[in-house]
Amino acid sequence: MSKTIIWLEDDTNVIDPVVRPLERAGYTIVRFNTVEEALQAIDQIRTADLLLLDMIHLPPATGEDFGRYPGLTVLRQLRETHGVATPVVVFSVVSHTQTHAQLRELGVADIIRKPVLPSELKRRVEQVLEAGA
């Protein structure tokens, strides 16, 4: 059975080619474009094999304040409120060292900075999947 990767990213239409090697290798990529979509699909994230998470998103249409890095807020909610233990790889442009430290505390398996080669993304995602298998 193919492994499922949830990709929370609001620019999937622009950077979609980056996951092509993963799809060609047989992984199922489920794309969520907004934080609301992700938070409405917590059970789907819980049972997925990996969450590929962007940090920066547009503010939700609901007007709810998700702070400077909505991805970080979503991750906190998943981990702390809903007890979701799915391995997480952060795939984002955020490069501040302090944010990285917070992500590590939340048990993020890897942090990949954009831009990255698609082959490199695939290799590192597979490394995390193998470690969790």
Place this chain on the structure above:
Amino acid sequence: MPGDRLRKMQDELLDLFALATDLPIVSFEYREGQWMGSFPERGRANFESHCNLLHTFPGGRKLCEEDMCQRAARVLETGQGHLSQCHAGLYNLALPIRETEGTHTVVLYGQMRLAEAPYQQTAWEKHCEVRDKLGLTTAQGEQLWQALLQAKQFPRGKLVELQHRLPQIATALNALIDGHEVHSHVLRRAAEKICHELKTRLQAMVATAANLRDEWELLAPTDLRHELDVLVKEILALDTVVENLSDQTFLSDYRFTTQSIVSLLYLAKHLYEAEAARRGIEIAIHLQGYTDLHISSAHLQYAFSNLLHNAVKYSFRGTPSRPRRVQVTGAPYPGKPGYAVTFENYGVGILACEKIKIFQKGYQGKLTQREFRTGAGQGLAFVQQVIERHHGSIEVESTLMADTQDPLGRPHRNKFTVYLPYRQPGDTA
């Protein structure tokens, strides 16, 4: 004041104030248990000749400074501005400048005398006290008294008016400082948004080019694959430019505190450990001696992270049977009150003629270009700026490890040594 830009702005404001009022101004900052005084350009020029004369007598300057510190301390205790008579009989106003965490800076200005007769009596009494305290001769005492009589004279009403305006001046100064902070914050957020947009586009380009190259590996003509390869590398080099510029933009003003550099080096290791492991490289840190330095930690974090990342990036790959090592060593600097940190790797070298050029903005190392591992020529320029702002220095050594006349592509032992003094000028801790 939080940071250099705000400090500069405060000095400019005080200069304008001195220009408009002809009053001398001193700003006192309470830092680590001591008051540190500084004078804006005009503030010093407006000093009364009486005060300047007093400073020429042995003990005179000390007397003045002690008196100013006492009045600044009163502002710190009460958080309120006040009007008071100095040790020599002139009136001064003290004004608090609000900081992020309470009041740390006090502005003193004034050196005014009053025209009314009761004041003349008080001023004479104060003058006599100073004269006796400093052991002045009769002639010196007379000279000082005449100078006091030449000081700017105000009617009492004017003094009361100034006193009334004191809180308004404080409010205006603080509003300007707050406005500047909001402005900086907005600029940083805008820079972050631009960086995000640029990197998203770079990601789209690099993914498309790399997929084309990889998926058509066997079918596409060699020259097309080569062009795609160059394109991918150039996009990634462009990303380094964006990365360095954004890192530098997000750094706030320099803020110096005394702290150990150990955590900075371990955080840098933490950031690049995974990348190093993928390349078969181990990062080892070995520090000895006293590591507490007076530093701006966010800036030094950037410098250390950049140097460690370079050491990893420009190392030759290791293998399971022969892992490579990037070594960070630290020790007190021999013969100087400071600490030296060395970042050492085994990989792409730096030519002797490049050892200064690599710190110039936009310069890209010749050997790294040959290896297709070129940076953007921004990072090291900023690292040097950070080190120099700490009154330190950085040195480079690159030694060819193989016996050959052609150093290109040959392994070098590279060392970047950062020297940092334990204390910064003005740090009295």
